[in-house]
Amino acid sequence: MKTYFKYIALALLLSFGLVSCKDNENWRIIPYEPEPAAPIDGPEQLYVVGAHQGWAPDAAVIGKLYPVDAEGNYAGYAYLNGEYKCISQQNWDGPNYGAGSTEGTLSTIENAGNLTAEEGYYYLTFNIKELTYAAQLVNFGVIGDATPGGWNEDTNLVYDPADLKLKVDMTLTDGTIKFRANDEWDVPNGDFGLGDSDGKLAPKGGNISVTAGDYQIIVDLSTPDYTYELIAK
Incomplete structure:
Protein backbone atom coordinates (compact mmCIF):
# COMPACT_ATOMS: atom_id res chain seq x y z
CA MET A 1 0.00 0.00 0.00
CA LYS A 2 2.85 2.38 0.86
CA THR A 3 4.39 1.78 -2.57
CA TYR A 4 1.04 2.55 -4.20
CA PHE A 5 0.82 5.95 -2.47
CA LYS A 6 4.42 6.72 -3.43
CA TYR A 7 3.56 6.26 -7.12
CA ILE A 8 0.50 8.51 -6.76
CA ALA A 9 2.60 11.22 -5.10
CA LEU A 10 5.25 11.01 -7.82
CA ALA A 11 2.62 11.29 -10.56
CA LEU A 12 1.11 14.38 -8.91
CA LEU A 13 4.53 16.06 -8.65
CA LEU A 14 5.34 15.39 -12.30
CA SER A 15 1.93 16.64 -13.38
CA PHE A 16 2.34 19.83 -11.34
CA GLY A 17 5.81 20.42 -12.81
CA LEU A 18 4.60 20.06 -16.38
CA VAL A 19 1.67 22.39 -15.84
CA SER A 20 3.83 24.94 -14.05
CA CYS A 21 6.36 25.03 -16.89
CA LYS A 22 3.63 25.23 -19.52
CA ASP A 23 1.78 28.04 -17.79
CA ASN A 24 4.86 30.12 -17.03
CA GLU A 25 5.15 32.63 -19.88
CA ASN A 26 8.62 33.66 -18.72
CA TRP A 27 10.04 30.16 -19.01
CA ARG A 28 12.89 29.99 -21.56
CA ILE A 29 16.10 28.14 -22.33
CA ILE A 30 19.22 30.20 -21.64
CA PRO A 31 21.98 29.29 -24.12
CA TYR A 32 25.48 28.64 -22.79
CA GLU A 33 27.88 31.49 -23.36
CA PRO A 34 31.59 30.82 -22.73
CA GLU A 35 33.56 33.15 -20.54
CA PRO A 36 35.08 35.98 -22.58
CA ALA A 37 38.82 35.85 -23.19
CA ALA A 38 40.95 37.82 -20.79
CA PRO A 39 41.52 41.35 -22.08
CA ILE A 40 44.94 42.21 -23.46
CA ASP A 41 46.68 44.72 -21.24
CA GLY A 42 48.78 46.27 -24.00
CA PRO A 43 48.95 46.89 -27.75
CA GLU A 44 47.46 44.44 -30.24
CA GLN A 45 50.96 43.65 -31.48
CA LEU A 46 54.57 44.79 -31.31
CA TYR A 47 56.45 45.74 -34.49
CA VAL A 48 60.03 44.58 -35.07
CA VAL A 49 62.11 47.36 -36.62
CA GLY A 50 65.83 47.51 -37.22
CA ALA A 51 68.75 47.19 -39.58
CA HIS A 52 67.11 44.18 -41.23
CA GLN A 53 64.36 46.40 -42.69
CA GLY A 54 65.95 49.85 -42.85
CA TRP A 55 64.56 51.15 -39.54
CA ALA A 56 61.21 51.85 -41.20
CA PRO A 57 58.42 51.73 -38.57
CA ASP A 58 55.70 52.49 -41.12
CA ALA A 59 56.70 49.74 -43.57
CA ALA A 60 53.78 47.94 -45.20
CA VAL A 61 55.52 44.59 -44.61
CA ILE A 62 56.92 44.34 -41.09
CA GLY A 63 57.57 41.60 -38.55
CA LYS A 64 55.23 41.45 -35.57
CA LEU A 65 54.99 39.89 -32.14
CA TYR A 66 51.54 38.89 -30.89
CA PRO A 67 50.08 38.72 -27.36
CA VAL A 68 49.97 35.26 -25.84
CA ASP A 69 48.24 36.12 -22.55
CA ALA A 70 47.04 39.03 -20.42
CA GLU A 71 50.31 39.15 -18.48
CA GLY A 72 52.24 41.27 -20.95
CA ASN A 73 53.83 38.41 -22.91
CA TYR A 74 54.28 38.72 -26.68
CA ALA A 75 55.90 36.24 -29.06
CA GLY A 76 56.60 35.73 -32.74
CA TYR A 77 59.09 34.80 -35.42
CA ALA A 78 61.21 37.44 -37.14
CA TYR A 79 64.33 37.76 -39.27
CA LEU A 80 67.08 39.89 -37.70
CA ASN A 81 70.43 41.17 -38.91
CA GLY A 82 72.14 43.44 -36.41
CA GLU A 83 70.48 46.08 -34.25
CA TYR A 84 66.72 46.21 -33.67
CA LYS A 85 63.93 47.35 -31.35
CA CYS A 86 60.28 46.52 -30.82
CA ILE A 87 57.74 49.34 -30.97
CA SER A 88 54.10 49.47 -29.93
CA GLN A 89 52.83 51.43 -32.95
CA GLN A 90 54.09 52.13 -36.45
CA ASN A 91 55.89 55.33 -35.50
CA TRP A 92 58.37 56.41 -32.83
CA ASP A 93 55.80 57.88 -30.43
CA GLY A 94 56.21 54.96 -28.04
CA PRO A 95 56.30 53.02 -25.93
CA ASN A 96 59.40 51.64 -27.66
CA TYR A 97 61.38 48.71 -26.29
CA GLY A 98 65.16 48.83 -26.44
CA ALA A 99 68.05 47.41 -24.46
CA GLY A 100 67.90 47.50 -20.66
CA SER A 101 70.81 47.80 -18.27
CA THR A 102 71.47 44.04 -18.16
CA GLU A 103 71.30 41.14 -20.61
CA GLY A 104 67.73 40.01 -21.28
CA THR A 105 66.11 43.20 -20.00
CA LEU A 106 64.28 45.99 -21.81
CA SER A 107 63.99 49.73 -21.38
CA THR A 108 61.37 52.18 -22.59
CA ILE A 109 63.35 55.37 -21.95
CA GLU A 110 63.69 57.66 -24.95
CA ASN A 111 67.40 57.06 -25.54
CA ALA A 112 67.42 53.32 -24.79
CA GLY A 113 70.05 51.45 -26.76
CA ASN A 114 69.28 49.03 -29.55
CA LEU A 115 69.01 45.29 -29.08
CA THR A 116 71.42 43.22 -31.17
CA ALA A 117 71.32 39.86 -32.92
CA GLU A 118 73.46 38.01 -35.43
CA GLU A 119 71.88 37.44 -38.82
CA GLY A 120 69.23 34.76 -38.75
CA TYR A 121 65.64 33.81 -38.11
CA TYR A 122 64.50 34.15 -34.49
CA TYR A 123 61.72 33.28 -32.10
CA LEU A 124 61.29 36.41 -29.99
CA THR A 125 59.53 36.67 -26.63
CA PHE A 126 58.93 40.04 -24.96
CA ASN A 127 57.25 40.83 -21.65
CA ILE A 128 56.25 44.49 -21.64
CA LYS A 129 55.27 44.44 -17.95
CA GLU A 130 58.42 42.89 -16.53
CA LEU A 131 60.55 44.43 -19.33
CA THR A 132 62.34 41.22 -20.24
CA TYR A 133 62.98 39.47 -23.55
CA ALA A 134 64.63 36.48 -25.20
CA ALA A 135 65.78 35.88 -28.78
CA GLN A 136 66.16 32.26 -29.87
CA LEU A 137 67.88 31.48 -33.18
CA VAL A 138 65.75 29.09 -35.25
CA ASN A 139 67.01 28.71 -38.81
Missing part, protein backbone atom coordinates in the same frame (compact mmCIF):
# COMPACT_ATOMS: atom_id res chain seq x y z
CA PHE A 140 64.53 26.32 -40.42
CA GLY A 141 64.98 23.59 -42.99
CA VAL A 142 62.97 20.84 -44.70
CA ILE A 143 63.64 17.23 -43.75
CA GLY A 144 62.02 13.87 -44.50
CA ASP A 145 62.17 10.75 -46.63
CA ALA A 146 60.74 12.75 -49.56
CA THR A 147 63.77 15.11 -49.57
CA PRO A 148 67.22 14.54 -51.09
CA GLY A 149 68.77 14.28 -47.61
CA GLY A 150 66.18 11.91 -46.18
CA TRP A 151 65.77 12.05 -42.42
CA ASN A 152 69.48 12.73 -41.90
CA GLU A 153 70.07 16.08 -43.63
CA ASP A 154 68.01 19.27 -43.85
CA THR A 155 67.51 21.47 -46.89
CA ASN A 156 67.61 25.05 -45.63
CA LEU A 157 64.70 27.44 -46.10
CA VAL A 158 65.56 31.00 -47.18
CA TYR A 159 63.91 34.10 -45.71
CA ASP A 160 62.10 36.37 -48.20
CA PRO A 161 61.82 39.96 -46.86
CA ALA A 162 59.13 40.78 -49.43
CA ASP A 163 56.51 38.76 -47.53
CA LEU A 164 58.29 37.55 -44.36
CA LYS A 165 58.05 33.90 -45.47
CA LEU A 166 60.60 31.06 -45.66
CA LYS A 167 61.03 29.43 -49.06
CA VAL A 168 63.01 26.89 -51.07
CA ASP A 169 62.72 25.25 -54.49
CA MET A 170 63.37 21.51 -54.46
CA THR A 171 62.54 18.15 -55.97
CA LEU A 172 60.58 15.76 -53.77
CA THR A 173 59.81 12.07 -54.07
CA ASP A 174 56.73 10.27 -52.77
CA GLY A 175 56.99 10.34 -49.00
CA THR A 176 56.77 12.73 -46.06
CA ILE A 177 58.40 15.93 -44.82
CA LYS A 178 58.60 18.12 -41.72
CA PHE A 179 60.23 21.42 -40.81
CA ARG A 180 62.82 21.77 -38.05
CA ALA A 181 65.26 24.39 -36.77
CA ASN A 182 69.05 24.32 -36.49
CA ASP A 183 69.32 20.76 -37.89
CA GLU A 184 68.02 19.33 -34.61
CA TRP A 185 64.79 17.90 -33.21
CA ASP A 186 65.00 19.20 -29.65
CA VAL A 187 65.05 22.95 -30.37
CA PRO A 188 62.16 24.67 -28.53
CA ASN A 189 59.74 26.32 -30.98
CA GLY A 190 61.65 24.66 -33.80
CA ASP A 191 59.72 21.53 -34.83
CA PHE A 192 56.68 21.85 -37.09
CA GLY A 193 54.53 19.24 -38.78
CA LEU A 194 51.00 18.81 -40.07
CA GLY A 195 48.32 20.78 -38.23
CA ASP A 196 44.59 20.08 -38.13
CA SER A 197 44.24 20.31 -41.93
CA ASP A 198 46.29 20.45 -45.12
CA GLY A 199 48.27 23.67 -45.32
CA LYS A 200 48.28 24.17 -41.53
CA LEU A 201 51.33 23.71 -39.33
CA ALA A 202 51.42 22.74 -35.67
CA PRO A 203 54.32 22.50 -33.22
CA LYS A 204 55.48 18.87 -33.14
CA GLY A 205 52.78 17.96 -35.64
CA GLY A 206 52.77 14.79 -37.72
CA ASN A 207 54.57 14.10 -40.98
CA ILE A 208 53.29 15.87 -44.09
CA SER A 209 52.60 13.53 -47.02
CA VAL A 210 53.78 14.67 -50.47
CA THR A 211 53.84 13.28 -53.99
CA ALA A 212 56.85 13.31 -56.27
CA GLY A 213 57.56 16.49 -58.22
CA ASP A 214 59.33 19.84 -58.36
CA TYR A 215 57.99 22.34 -55.84
CA GLN A 216 58.41 25.72 -54.30
CA ILE A 217 57.97 25.11 -50.58
CA ILE A 218 56.73 28.10 -48.56
CA VAL A 219 56.49 28.27 -44.77
CA ASP A 220 54.77 31.22 -43.10
CA LEU A 221 55.42 31.69 -39.37
CA SER A 222 54.91 35.46 -39.43
CA THR A 223 51.50 35.18 -37.70
CA PRO A 224 50.22 32.68 -35.09
CA ASP A 225 48.28 30.95 -37.90
CA TYR A 226 51.26 28.87 -39.06
CA THR A 227 50.95 27.60 -42.64
CA TYR A 228 52.84 25.86 -45.44
CA GLU A 229 52.40 25.64 -49.21
CA LEU A 230 53.73 23.22 -51.81
CA ILE A 231 53.46 24.90 -55.20
CA ALA A 232 54.11 22.56 -58.14
CA LYS A 233 56.49 24.00 -60.72
